[in-house]
Amino acid sequence: MNFTRRQLLQGGGLAVAALAGSTAPAVAASSSLPKSAPHPLENFPDPLAPAARKAGQAPVTTLNGRSLPARWRDGAREFHLVAEEIEHDFAPGQAGSTRIKAWGYNGTTPGPTLEAVEGERVRIYLTNRLPEHTSIHWHGLLLPAGMDGVSGLTQAPIPPDETWVYEFELRNHGTFLYHPHADELLQVATGLMGMFIVHPRGSEDRVDRDFAMLLHNWSVHPGTYRPDPSVMTDFNLWTFNSVVFPAIDSMLVKRGERVRIRIGNLSMHDHPMHLHGFRFYVTGGDGGRWPRHTWHPEVTALVAVGQTRDLEFVADVNGDWAFHCHKAHHTMNAMGHDIPNPLGVKQQDLAERIREVLPGYMAMGEHGMAEHQVHTDMGHMEGPENTMPMMMGEGPFGKLEMGGMFTVVKVRDELPKDGSDPGWYQHPRGTQVRRVSQDPAFRLK
Amino acid sequence: MKIFDVLTRARTALALAGLMALSGCAVSVPREAEVRTQLPATARWAASVWGAAIPGQGTGDEPSDGSGVGSGVGSGAAPAEASVGASVGTSPPRVLTAEGAVRLAFGENPRARLLRAEFLKEMAAVDAAAAAGGVSWSWSRLRPEAGLAQLALALSVPLEDWLTLPARRRQAYWDRAAAAQRAGWETLQLEHEVRIAWATAVGMAQRSAELATAAEVAGLEAELSSRYHDAGSLSRADWHAHELQSGEALSAAAEASVAAAIARATLATLLGLPSTDPRLLLPEQLPALPQIPSADTERTAALAAQALRQRLDLRAARSGVTARLLEAARVHRWSKLPALQLGVESEREPDGERRRGPALEGEWSPVRVAEAGLATATVNAAQAQAELLAVQVVNEVTLRTQAYRRAVELANLQSERLVPLQEAKLSESLKRYNYMLEGPFAPLEERRHGAAMAARASEWQLAAWVAFQELQQALGDAP
Ligand SMILES: [Cu+2]
Numbered sequence: 001m002n003f004t005r006r007q008l009l010q011g012g013g014l015a016v017a018a019l020a021g022s023t024a025p026a027v028a029a030s031s032s033l034p035k036s037a038p039h040p041l042e043n044f045p046d047p048l049a050p051a052a053r054k055a056g057q058a059p060v061t062t063l064n065g066r067s068l069p070a071r072w073r074d075g076a077r078e079f080h081l082v083a084e085e086i087e088h089d090f091a092p093g094q095a096g097s098t099r100i101k102a103w104g105y106n107g108t109t110p111g112p113t114l115e116a117v118e119g120e121r122v123r124i125y126l127t128n129r130l131p132e133h134t135s136i137h138w139h140g141l142l143l144p145a146g147m148d149g150v151s152g153l154t155q156a157p158i159p160p161d162e163t164w165v166y167e168f169e170l171r172n173h174g175t176f177l178y179h180p181h182a183d184e185l186l187q188v189a190t191g192l193m194g195m196f197i198v199h200p201r202g203s204e205d206r207v208d209r210d211f212a213m214l215l216h217n218w219s220v221h222p223g224t225y226r227p228d229p230s231v232m233t234d235f236n237l238w239t240f241n242s243v244v245f246p247a248i249d250s251m252l253v254k255r256g257e258r259v260r261i262r263i264g265n266l267s268m269h270d271h272p273m274h275l276h277g278f279r280f281y282v283t284g285g286d287g288g289r290w291p292r293h294t295w296h297p298e299v300t301a302l303v304a305v306g307q308t309r310d311l312e313f314v315a316d317v318n319g320d321w322a323f324h325c326h327k328a329h330h331t332m333n334a335m336g337h338d339i340p341n342p343l344g345v346k347q348q349d350l351a352e353r354i355r356e357v358l359p360g361y362m363a364m365g366e367h368g369m370a371e372h373q374v375h376t377d378m379g380h381m382e383g384p385e386n387t388m389p390m391m392m393g394e395g396p397f398g399k400l401e402m403g404g405m406f407t408v409v410k411v412r413d414e415l416p417k418d419g420s421d422p423g424w425y426q427h428p429r430g431t432q433v434r435r436v437s438q439d440p441a442f443r444l445k
Numbered sequence: 446m447k448i449f450d451v452l453t454r455a456r457t458a459l460a461l462a463g464l465m466a467l468s469g470c471a472v473s474v475p476r477e478a479e480v481r482t483q484l485p486a487t488a489r490w491a492a493s494v495w496g497a498a499i500p501g502q503g504t505g506d507e508p509s510d511g512s513g514v515g516s517g518v519g520s521g522a523a524p525a526e527a528s529v530g531a532s533v534g535t536s537p538p539r540v541l542t543a544e545g546a547v548r549l550a551f552g553e554n555p556r557a558r559l560l561r562a563e564f565l566k567e568m569a570a571v572d573a574a575a576a577a578g579g580v581s582w583s584w585s586r587l588r589p590e591a592g593l594a595q596l597a598l599a600l601s602v603p604l605e606d607w608l609t610l611p612a613r614r615r616q617a618y619w620d621r622a623a624a625a626q627r628a629g630w631e632t633l634q635l636e637h638e639v640r641i642a643w644a645t646a647v648g649m650a651q652r653s654a655e656l657a658t659a660a661e662v663a664g665l666e667a668e669l670s671s672r673y674h675d676a677g678s679l680s681r682a683d684w685h686a687h688e689l690q691s692g693e694a695l696s697a698a699a700e701a702s703v704a705a706a707i708a709r710a711t712l713a714t715l716l717g718l719p720s721t722d723p724r725l726l727l728p729e730q731l732p733a734l735p736q737i738p739s740a741d742t743e744r745t746a747a748l749a750a751q752a753l754r755q756r757l758d759l760r761a762a763r764s765g766v767t768a769r770l771l772e773a774a775r776v777h778r779w780s781k782l783p784a785l786q787l788g789v790e791s792e793r794e795p796d797g798e799r800r801r802g803p804a805l806e807g808e809w810s811p812v813r814v815a816e817a818g819l820a821t822a823t824v825n826a827a828q829a830q831a832e833l834l835a836v837q838v839v840n841e842v843t844l845r846t847q848a849y850r851r852a853v854e855l856a857n858l859q860s861e862r863l864v865p866l867q868e869a870k871l872s873e874s875l876k877r878y879n880y881m882l883e884g885p886f887a888p889l890e891e892r893r894h895g896a897a898m899a900a901r902a903s904e905w906q907l908a909a910w911v912a913f914q915e916l917q918q919a920l921g922d923a924p
Contacts, residue, residue, distance in 0.1 A: 336882040344676035358892045381879035
């Protein structure tokens with residue numbers, strides 16, 4: 001379980017909880033937010049994702065998350081999910097992070113990843129600690145209609161305080177999702193979702209690293225502490241597993257390893273997911289694994305709303321390789337709309353006069369938006385309560401000017417044995433871009 | 446009711462006076478020293494500013510009655526009194542306070558001189574009516590066709606004039622009191638008027654300054670929008686919309702500036718100064734509001750009782766009633782008797798023989814009875830007027846108390862709640878601009894709204910100040 005140890009060393013509160021077998025949610029600094037109750041029922045005997053091992057697969061690494069421990073009872077793999085209100089931190093460890101009251105499973109959003117093996121029987125208990133009824137739909141799984149979890153259609157809604165059980169056989173393998181199908185707009189917008197990974201019988205498709213992430217979008221208005229479910233398109237936070245860059249875990253890989261990135265999308269937008277440095281193949285979706293002859297090399301894969309995609313590649317070149325949504329505003333945090341573009345607006349002199357009647361006013365954006373992160377990082381410009389600046393992140397060569405759906409695949413010859421982050425890539429001499437002139441009139445001779 | 450009390454006392458005085466007049470015993474005449482002590486500080490002070498001693502400076506005998514009428518001046522020393530002597534024309538130019546304005550008004554305003562002249566005129570009339578009895582004499586020399594002339598000399602005193610002297614002086618005591626109280630009341634009115642004009646000038650200037658700030662911000666907003674237009678980021682239409690806003694803010698500021706100038710001119714006129722006078726250096730804002738009066742009815746009733754005790758117009762009316770009662774009693778008494786002249790006559794006949802002896806002359810006319818009827822009617826009218834005034838005073842106090850409470854509540858709502866909320870809104874807007882959640886015009890717009898709100902707050906502050914003055918006026922307090 002090197003990923004959990006790595007998270008622990010990065011200071012992620014979630015990792016501490018997972019390692020200790022307790023599922024207390026990451027504690028937001030704001031003590032006014034409610035604390036979620038722990039989940040003793042989750043303390044099953046074997047905490048080490050045995051499904052993957054049984055299937056001969058690498059365990060799934062849920063970025064900034066974990067897989068849910070299970071137990072074997074009466075011929076079925078048993079899970080226990082508890083839906084409840086939790087505290088959630090969009091950028092754990094980052095100063096000025098946005099924290100909300102969310103709804104999650106077992107203390108987190110997304111809920112823990114469920115792992116099982118094709119052909120197994122699963123029995124999933126769902127305790128509803130929400131103030132309203134709920135249900136769970138098993139997105140992509142082939143199962144009896146009565147287990148499909150559509151409230152009102154295939155089952156009665158599960159009232160608050162009750163525990164119901166879903167039980168079915170896993171007839172297909174692949175990357176699937178789970179989410180409520182009761183008051184779905186609100187419950188998903190508020191954070192109720194998770195991934196369900198069914199490993200295939202046999203191991204012909206074995207990978208060395210298996211990462212999982214769920215794409216989501218949120219609307220947390222400045223100064224508020226609850227996501228707004230009434231927002232349809234103008235979201236201001238774009239997340240991998242409900243976390244924004246730079247708080248998203250890096251994906252650590254040894255050179256030459258075969259890597260799978262499983263992506264699910266429960267947001268309201270499609271995301272063109274782009275990997276630097278490698279060609280990948282899209283090897284499957286929520287319909288299961290795709291036949292090999294349909295695979296073709298890509299560097300960007302569109303993951304549409306309600307889809308999952310498995311990207312696979314061999315990480316044969318060392319480096320720090322960006323992996324992000326290619327919609328530029330999805331790699332930003334909260335930004336306004338309908339703001340007049342300050343580019344090229346000469347106003348330094350005017351700003352001084354404005355400051356006389358409006359102290360604190362700053363002219364910005366005349367030369368571009370990059371200066372914004374400089375100002376916010378240095379604390380020149382205070383932002384609204386519970387709101388992160390649109391650009392964050394510091395790299396080895398300066399500010400990354402990113403946010404939202406962005407992380408890094410770190411490929412190295414060797415990785416620290418304790419699972420900790422290897423730090424920034426050291427570029428071998430002669431392999432990095434360099435300066436040749438500081439003269440704006442530079443011409444090639 | 447106080448007024449019945451006064452009338453009872455007055456009737457006792459009347460009875461006593463009548464008794465003394467008939468018995469011919471010496472009457473102790475009340476002197477104006479008493480009247481002076483009954484005047485509120487402001488009136489005394491005004492009189493001293495005018496350089497007019499209230500007549501009757503000498504210490505006289507105590508009045509036999511009526512001391513209850515003038516008691517209970519609740520206002521204490523006029524605050525103006527302290528600042529007056531100290532700083533007229535001696536200190537360098539400094540901010541003009543309300544007290545300073547009052548002082549200037551009494552120094553410079555012709556209306557103050559008019560008040561003084563009218564007061565002195567009234568006093569002179571009273572003095573004339575209370576003059577001592579006269580003496581009449583006649584001398585005649587009749588020359589017949591032949592022989593020595595006949596000479597006649599007669600000296601007589603109109604008996605009524607002398608016999609009624611104590612009664613007339615007693616009546617004059619009350620007429621003087623009424624005149625002084627009326628003058629005090631008028632003085633207070635002028636003072637209140639000056640204070641309201643001062644507050645209005647300050648408040649309107651404050652409002653004008655806030656709206657000027659709003660216009661300045663709107664101007665900066667328009668200029669910024671032109672820069673955005675120049676950079677290609679704002680359409681001509683959007684730029685012009687900001688220009689339009691700036692124009693509207695400018696016109697609002699201009700209107701406010703005119704209103705402030707009018708208020709200033711009004712104050713200057715009241716102070717008898719040109720509005721460019723350097724002494725008209727006003728503070729930038731009105732001072733904090735005085736304590737808000739309690740809403741409970743008992744407290745309001747106490748205030749009304751206080752007003753009934755100290756309102757000088759009411760006390761003048763009551764003094765007038767006493768004077769008219771005394772007058773009516775005297776006129777009635779003498780209306781039934783002929784006007785008698787007692788004297789001596791001396792005659793020298795043509796033959797040289799001298800004759801002399803006492804003489805009594807009498808005169809009676811039905812006009813005297815009619816005059817008695819008029820005096821009674823005058824008493825009744827004065828009494829009714831005083832009672833009516835008392836009712837008005839009570840209602841006025843109730844109304845003004847409520848009005849002041851409301852005005853203070855509104856002023857406090859504006860300055861303590863709305864203005865800080867608007868400031869918080871501005872701060873939030875600036876933070877949102879900092880994080881590029883809002884454009885640059887949003888905080889400027891909030892700043893503009895803030896200035897407009899501060900202007901409204903100064904309007905309400907002014908309204909509360911005016912309401913406070915009106916309450917003071919209703920209470921008859923020296924401010
Ligand atoms: Cu995207």
